[in-house]
Amino acid sequence: MKEQFEIQVLICGAGAAGLAMAIELARRGIPFRLIEKADQPFNGSRGKGLQPRTQEIFEDMGILDRIVAMGGVYPTERRYRDDGSFTDTVSVEQNDPTPAEPHQSPLMVPQWLTEQVMRERLLELGHRAEFGCELAGFEQDAEGVSVQLGSKADEETLRVRWLVGADGGRSFIRHALGVGFPGKTLGIRAVVADVLVTGLSRDRWHRFGDGDMLRQIFLCPLAGTELFQIQAPIGLDADIDLDAQALTTLVAQRTGRGDIHIHSVSWASAYTMNARLADQYRVGRAFLIGDAAHVHPPTGGQGLNTSVQDAYNLGWKLAAVINGASTALLDSYEQERRPVAEAMLGLSTKLLDAHQRGDMRRGREVHQLDIGYPDSTLALEQPERTGGPSAGDRAPDAPMRGAAGKPQRLFDLFQGAHWTLLGYGAERSTVRPRPGLHIHVIGPGGDLQDDQGHFRDAYQPALGDWVLVRPDGYIGAFVSAGEGEALKSYLARVGLHPVELEDLT
CATH class of the missing domain: 3.30.70.2450 (Alpha-Beta Plaits)
Known part of the structure; x- marks a missing residue:
């Protein structure tokens, strides 16, 4: 008989990474617990820069407006000379939004305020972090993980299906797993x-x-x-x-x-x-996210952002597996995220060298909008594309218009826990409906109209193409009209199985 779990996931560490993971599980209805060894929330500004890609994630989570209201833009720098004179310099680029990239400039929000908003969002979803609760030990087997928890008031043994280590650079979980942390x-x-x-x-x-x-x-x-x-x-x-x-x-x-x-x-x-990167992001049923998986110098404002994106990548995959998708889906977490952290460590170290020389200019290289997973096993492209975004790339935004006449943004359609399938002049009947998939057709007779050509410009589709967008806003598949079977096979592989409309009556 298959073991039943009251709690599916235990998240250890209630910083930005742990909170992001909790929000992703909460909005998908997955039972979890979020524990934090410290008695109270972190109260410092250590990670104060929120990059444009993280702003997109916070928009999806429903907290971007609150985050923006809490913070502001980076101020102009005033660099003083020894004689007291100074020059004013803009080193953090503030760019105008575009239809494909609506968030173009880093925000300054002290870390404790960012995490405060995230805790509020988690509470709205019916959950809260348990402060003063520590993971004392764990053992995993083929079915789950047995964990020992300790607090000032009590000790507890718990059985969970998955364990997520968001417990920082000195991660207890990483050490217990025996995962190397070279650097x-x-x-x-x-x-x-x-x-x-x-x-x-x-x-x-x-x-x-x-x-x-x-x-x-x-x-x-x-x-x-x-x-x-x-x-x-x-x-x-x-x-x-x-x-x-x-x-x-x-x-x-x-x-x-x-x-x-x-x-x-x-x-x-x-x-x-330090600049260090974990040898593995997963051992069996245990995962590492955030500083537990990578630490680096603070230059470039990459750390908190990379940590949130780790959780954003893993969260939907864990939920999908818990809901019946193949566990092979989880192999893509380390495959996709570890190379990102490796590149981020190199960038942060390079910017540190520049910082020591007095060069503090920061541009698109820190915005994280160009991060993608083109080599992922979750990237399907048939036939291979020669222009525009590819499978594995970030899915651009595009202002459009609904068939009823009201403005629509693609990001509004992506928002939530679902996959999104966009057909460009395609036949809706080509793909059968299935739970967790929102299908939209763009063009004559479709529910969306690309009246200003922003979708065409951003995606460069051919007539009949299908674009499948993952729950984390990356293109999972880009297939032509004649590759319907490949698309159906992909959907089944990620746990999206068809349901006949007659079965819903």
């Missing part, structure tokens, strides 16, 4: 602190000592708060206090100014920069 220590230690400051304007990101690692210090006004974030490299063996008086002294030493005063410190940390 290197980068020889740089730094202070980061959220402080209440007087003596500086809030309309600039103030930078002193650019290019000199012994004198650099940056003070950035944190959007949505009254605080500034201090960033400053320090000696590897430096014994440094992180209270207001000590940080005021550090600021005075590095800026040469006595008018900048730190009145309080809400959060502070001294840390050593």
Whole structure:
């Protein structure tokens, strides 16, 4: 008799990665628990940059407007010279939206505010994180995972089907699994602190000592708060206090100014920069996401974003398998996400080198809109395309018009836990309806009209093409009118099985 599980998934770690995983499971109705060893939520700004691709994900989760309201755009940098003069520079590109890419500029939102919004969304979906609850041990077998939980009040043994480690760079789960975490220590230690400051304007990101690692210090006004974030490299063996008086002294030493005063410190940390990548993202029924799978220098604002996208990739796949899809679907998680993290580590390290030289310019390379999975086993293309997006690429947005005359965006149609199938001048009857699949036909007689040509421009389809968009907003399949059987086979492989309309009566 097959084992029954009251809780399907245990998520360990309630930071951004764990919260994203919980939201993805919650909106698909999957029973889970989210535990966090700390007694209370993280209260710092460590990951303050939200890239355009993550904004698209938050739009899908239904929280983007709240996130935007919490934060703001990156301020212009003010770079001070030793004589007190300065120049103002825009180093974080602010670009205008396009029909295919509606979010083009990074947002600044302190991490604790981002996670606050995510916890609120999770609560709306009927779940909350359990703080002060720690994973003490686990054993897995062919059917599931036996876990031991501990809190100040009690100890508990639980049986779950899957285990997700979102428990940070020192991951207990990664260590217990025996997964290697190779990489290197980068020889740089730094202070980061959220402080209440007087003596500086809030309309600039103030930078002193650019290019000199012994004198650099940056003070950035944190959007949505009254605080500034201090960033400053320090000696590897430096014994440094992180209270207001000590940080005021550090600021005075590095800026040469006595008018900048730190009145309080809400959060502070001294840390050593590393670049490390887990050898495996999955061992049996256990998965690693976020910092448990990869750590890196903070340059370029990639970490929190990559962590959220790990969860966004794994969440729908776990839910699909729990609902009956082949477990082979889960093999694509590491296949797709580990190369992304590997590239991200290289980018962050490269930007760190530039940072040390005083070059802080950031452009499209950090936006994560060009991330894709063209080599994934989930990428089907028949015949092979020679122009436009390919299977495995991010699915562009496109403003369109519904048959009833109202404006429609593709992103609005994608929003939710379902797959989306778009037929360009195709016959709707070609594909039988099935649970979890939304079918739209574009063109004469269809429910969508590409009246401004944005879909044509973004996707470059041929008449009769079908574009299948995954729940995480990537193109799963791009097939021509004559490849209907290949499309049907693909749908079955990911757990989308047809149902006759007569069966629903």
